[in-house]
Amino acid sequence: xxxxxxxxxxxxxxxxxxxxxxxxxxxxxxxxxxxxxxxxxxxxxxxxxxxxxxxxxxxxxxxxxxxxxxxxxxxxxxxxxxxxxxxxxxxxxxxxxxxxxxxxxxxxxxxxxxxxxxxxxxxxxxxxxxxxxxxxxxxxxxxxxxxxxxxxxxxxxxxxxxxxxxxxxxxxxxxxxxxxxxxxxxxxxxxxxxxxxxxxxxxxxxxxxxxxxxxxxxxxxxxxxxxxxxxxxxxxxxxxxxxxxxxxxxxxxxxxxxxxxxxxxxxxxxxxxxxxxxxxxxxxxxxxxxxxxxxxxxxxxxxxxxxxxxxxxxxxxxxxxxxxxxxxxxxxxxxxxxxxxxxxxxxxxxxxxxxxxxxxxxxxxxxxxxxxxxxxxxxxxxxxxxxxxxxxxxxxxxxxxxxxxxxxxxxxxxxxxxxxxxxxxxxxxxxxxxxxxxxxxxxxxxxxxxxxxxxxxxxxxxxxxxxxxxxxxxxxxxxxxxxxxxxxxxxxxxxxxxxxxxxxxxxxxxxxxxxxxxxxxxxxxxxxxxxxxxxxxxxxxxxxxxxxxxxxxxxxxxxxxxxxxxxxxxxxxxxxxxxxxxxxxxxxxxxxxxxxxxxxxxxxxxxxxxxxxxxxxxxxxxxxxxxxxxxxxxxxxxxxxxxxxxxxxxxxxxxxxxxxxxx
Amino acid sequence: xxxxxxxxxxxxxxxxxxxxxxxxxxxxxxxxxxxxxxxxxxxxxxxxxxxxxxxxxxxxxxxxxxxxxxx
Numbered sequence: 040x041x042x043x044x045x046x047x048x049x050x051x052x053x054x055x056x057x058x059x060x061x062x063x064x065x066x067x068x069x070x071x072x073x074x075x076x077x078x079x080x081x082x083x084x085x086x087x088x089x090x091x092x093x094x095x096x097x098x099x100x101x102x103x104x105x106x107x108x109x110x111x112x113x114x115x116x117x118x119x120x121x122x123x124x125x126x127x128x129x130x131x132x133x134x135x136x137x138x139x140x141x142x143x144x145x146x147x148x149x150x151x152x153x154x155x156x157x158x159x160x161x162x163x164x165x166x167x168x169x170x171x172x173x174x175x176x177x178x179x180x181x182x183x184x185x186x187x188x189x190x191x192x193x194x195x196x197x198x199x200x201x202x203x204x205x206x207x208x209x210x211x212x213x214x215x216x217x218x219x220x221x222x223x224x225x226x227x228x229x230x231x232x233x234x235x236x237x238x239x240x241x242x243x244x245x246x247x248x249x250x251x252x253x254x255x256x257x258x259x260x261x262x263x264x265x266x267x268x269x270x271x272x273x274x275x276x277x278x279x280x281x282x283x284x285x286x287x288x289x290x291x292x293x294x295x296x297x298x299x300x301x302x303x304x305x306x307x308x309x310x311x312x313x314x315x316x317x318x319x320x321x322x323x324x325x326x327x328x329x330x331x332x333x334x335x336x337x338x339x340x341x342x343x344x345x346x347x348x349x350x351x352x353x354x355x356x357x358x359x360x361x362x363x364x365x366x367x368x369x370x371x372x373x374x375x376x377x378x379x380x381x382x383x384x385x386x387x388x389x390x391x392x393x394x395x396x397x398x399x400x401x402x403x404x405x406x407x408x409x410x411x412x413x414x415x416x417x418x419x420x421x422x423x424x425x426x427x428x429x430x431x432x433x434x435x436x437x438x439x440x441x442x443x444x445x446x447x448x449x450x451x452x453x454x455x456x457x458x459x460x461x462x463x464x465x466x467x468x469x470x471x472x473x474x475x476x477x478x479x480x481x482x483x484x485x486x487x488x489x490x491x492x493x494x495x496x497x498x499x500x501x502x503x504x505x506x507x508x509x510x511x512x513x514x515x516x517x518x519x520x521x522x523x524x525x526x527x528x529x530x531x532x533x534x535x536x537x538x539x540x541x542x543x544x545x546x547x548x549x550x551x552x553x554x555x556x557x558x559x560x561x562x563x564x565x566x567x568x569x570x571x572x573x574x575x576x577x578x579x580x581x582x583x584x585x586x587x588x589x590x591x592x593x594x595x596x597x598x599x600x601x602x603x604x605x606x607x608x609x610x611x612x613x614x615x616x617x618x619x620x621x622x623x624x625x626x627x628x629x630x631x632x633x634x635x636x637x638x639x640x641x642x643x644x645x646x647x648x649x650x651x652x653x654x655x656x657x658x659x660x661x662x663x664x665x666x667x668x669x670x671x672x673x674x675x676x677x678x679x680x681x682x683x684x685x686x687x688x689x690x691x692x693x694x695x696x697x698x699x700x701x702x
Numbered sequence: 703x704x705x706x707x708x709x710x711x712x713x714x715x716x717x718x719x720x721x722x723x724x725x726x727x728x729x730x731x732x733x734x735x736x737x738x739x740x741x742x743x744x745x746x747x748x749x750x751x752x753x754x755x756x757x758x759x760x761x762x763x764x765x766x767x768x769x770x771x772x773x
Contacts, residue, residue, distance in 0.1 A: 271707070273714055425736045428745040434752065438732050567711075571718065572737035 042068030050191035074689030096136030113160030180241030180529025225530025287554030305341030308404025360609035412569030420473035
């Protein structure tokens with residue numbers, strides 16, 4: 040895992056010192072060394088977290104005749120198999136790294152190479168003969184890739200803060216990107232929250248040539264028409280899922296030259312991946328868990344159960360509210376976007392624990408909820424659809440009790456609650472019906488925005504994302520999965536809560552549930568095998584019933600949450616809070632109405648413990664937006680950077696035909 | 703959808719263990735109905751929702767065959 044950056048110009052030759060400054064900003068992504076290659080038109084930089092071929096895999100790296108160079112962040116897990124095919128085809132390798140497979144695969148297969156990769160990546164390829172830059176991002180957006188365009192140049196990097204080291208690039212909010220965060224929880228690629236900064240969408244490649252940029256998909260999320268799924272047989276599908284997930288997990292655990300650990304959350308997903316590692320590999324295993332002082336968020340009992348059953352060397356960090364507040368500015372420095380929950384902060388503390396134990400890689404259960412149908416939003420949509428079939432039936436109200444078991448203990452409340460719940464944004468013809476309540480609830484944040492920002496956004500409710508035309512024939516669950524896989528997964532789960540919190544402490548996450556063979560297989564399943572009535576991840580539970588105890592498989596689902604607004608007021612609260620919420624700073628940021636922010640802050644100071652979902656969301660949105668403004672717009676982010684790129688620095692100077700290693 | 707396919711899916715439901723929360727018979731009926739309506743894209747009449755629709759399997763089967771034109 041690494042950081043990548045670079046500048047390509049069809050005007051004046053790019054300045055290598057800009058790229059070395061960018062590398063310094065990406066030190067946390069690759070502390071083990073760095074390097075750049077320069078010619079008359081391009082400079083490609085890289086900071087390296089050495090995991091495969093730790094000695095030989097120095098980057099940037101070239102093909103046999105130095106005409107194609109690559110700067111690479113990520114892993115190509117099937118590099119062994121692809122390397123064998125490429126050697127068979129006559130390519131000569133100088134290293135044992137997965138990086139080198141990329142340049143030869145590009146030579147051999149061109150753009151089709153990305154469809155052959157099984158992995159997680161952000162790639163920059165510079166073809167010196169064609170004077171062409173190719174950027175590529177993995178299918179589901181595990182690894183980030185941002186860029187900025189001018190008339191004669193393109194600047195790209197793994198993180199926006201690296202792009203901002205160029206003083207010619209302006210730093211200001213994009214109201215459209217902010218509006219997306221305040222509806223969908225994240226900006227939707229190619230938009231970001233910064234004006235002029237774009238992100239390459241997952242599953243896409245970009246070609247920059249002669250000052251022109253073309254972006255196109257090489258892969259799309261697809262589902263078969265409802266009822267035409269290839270296998271309707273439950274047992275065949277159980278076996279198919281088990282086989283693929285075991286292969287995917289082993290691939291991610293074994294393909295590393297450094298030890299690999301595992302996250303263990305206490306839920307089904309990481310219990311499955313950890314159990315596979317323990318049962319199908321021989322290596323000892325260290326597991327890492329997040330616990331909370333707040334008992335209502337803590338899953339320690341389930342974590343201990345799994346760790347004891349699997350016999351892992353188990354480590355945990357217990358997080359307090361105050362710690363969440365203390366690290367929050369640093370968390371936002373890494374997310375580079377406003378967030379609506381504090382949940383990334385404990386993930387930051389967890390990856391720090393991993394790094395403190397000397398680990399650089401962890402396997403996690405991320406992606407299972409999206410791929411296998413685990414989220415409450417899927418169950419809720421199904422129950423709402425059930426009610427919508429006959430809203431006048433006096434029997435259907437009770438369906439809500441299947442989602443919220445506490446209703447069974449309060450039957451008198453059921454009818455009123457059910458009518459409110461079922462009736463919200465209920466339009467069976469709406470392809471985004473599953474997500475409309477979430478988007479509209481989040482969209483209430485817009486009422487706090489300044490008139491200027493609201494005017495830019497318009498007053499209309501958030502528009503649905505454009506589902507593919509073919510989605511009309513999909514199962515409603517597939518449409519909901521598509522929406523989840525294209526919004527929350529890449530924009531928040533894998534980014535703010537995933538890559539950014541892991542890489543902040545130089546730790547690489549690996550996600551077996553996002554293996555292309557697992558995802559493709561899961562998308563071909565009948566919806567009922569994923570969400571069996573209202574039983575989420577049904578097939579996954581069946582496929583690993585022998586490895587994961589009943590207590591974990593059928594425990595009530597507990598979405599990962601952390602204390603939100605109350606964190607900022609624990610133990611007196613951090614010093615920076617009053618500053619960022621001051622009317623002067625709120626006015627300077629220009630996003631939220633200072634009067635409303637002051638009212639919210641007063642309320643939070645005395646009642647944050649009793650805040651509901653909406654007020655928690657408002658508080659997180661305001662505080663994180665203010666921190667983004669303070670760290671990226673008001674301050675020059677370059678002041679936070681190390682002064683030098685991680686050493687050793689490998690320089691490949693093709694202008695002067697020199698290469699050297701600087702220490 | 704053929705009668706054999708309908709039967710296979712109904713048997714699939716019956717083969718799966720039911721969670722503890724459905725020890726409530728009324729709720730078990732709702733749970734079963736959600737599965738049936740989703741999979742077969744039908745709307746069950748209230749009389750089939752009042753008790754577990756699987757307890758009246760012949761009636762349920764006949765309803766499905768009629769509703770979705772099995773065969």
